[in-house]
Amino acid sequence: MSNEGRLHDCLYLMQTLMQYRQQPIHGQLNTIGNKYSMLHLDVLLLIYHFAKACTGHILEIGAFLGGATMAAALGVGESGSKKAIVTIEPGGRLEHRRLGTKNILRDLERSLAKQRMSEMVTLIKGHSFDPATISAVEQTLGPDEIGLLVIDADGAVQRDINCYAERLADDCWLVIDDYAGPAENIKVTPTRRDVDALVEAGCLETLGFYGWGTWIGRWRQKSYSS
C-alpha cells in the first residue's frame, strides 16, 4: 500500500475512534474495562470496531478476565455475521491492584457467563504455543481465516505469530499490547523488538499506537516466511 493510502487509513482509524467516543458503546466498554480489563478504553473500542468490521474469525492470546474478549463479542454481535471468537488462556493467579485474582480461568468463565457471552466465545485453556492449543484453534476455526488477532500475553510476539501466521488473512487486523510501557513491565523489550522486526520485514504495517502502549496495525502475508 502507498504511504498516502496508509496515512488515510491511520487518520480514518483515529476518526472512527473519536466517533465511538460519542456513542453508547463507549459507556458500555467503560464499564466492562473497569471490571475486567487492563487495556485502555480506546483499545477496547478499537477491538470492538475491528471485530465488527473484519472479515474472518477472531483469535485472542491472553484473555485474563475477558475485557478484550467482551469488546470483541460486542463487535461480532453488532456485525450480524457469524464469526468465531477463540481465546487462549492458561490460567493461574495474578497480583494486580484493581483486578487481582487467585484463579484466572474460574473468574474468566464467571465473567463471560455474567455478560451472557459464554456461548459466543471458545475458550482454549492452555499456552498459545502448546501443540494441543494450536490444534484446538485449528479445529475451532475450520478452513476459514483469522481477521483479527489480539496478542496480550507474555511478550513473545514472534513466537505466537509463528504459531498462527498461516491462518491470518492478508490485511488481518492486529492489536499487540506492551509495545510501550513503564520500565518494570518486562514484556515491553521483547514485544517492541519482535514488532519492529516484523514491521521491518514488511509482515506488519503500523497504523498507530493507542492507549497506554498498544500497537495497532495489519498483517501482510506476502512478506512472511516462517
Ligand SMILES: C[S@@+](CC[C@H](N)C(=O)[O-])C[C@H]1O[C@@H](n2cnc3c(N)ncnc32)[C@H](O)[C@@H]1O
Ligand atoms: C495482561 S493479561 C491480558 C489482559 C487482557 N487482554 C485484558 O483485556 O485485560 C495477560 C494474560 O496472558 C496470559 N498468558 C501468558 N502467557 C500466555 C500464553 N503463552 N498463551 C496464552 N495466554 C498467556 C496470562 O495468564 C494473562 O492472563
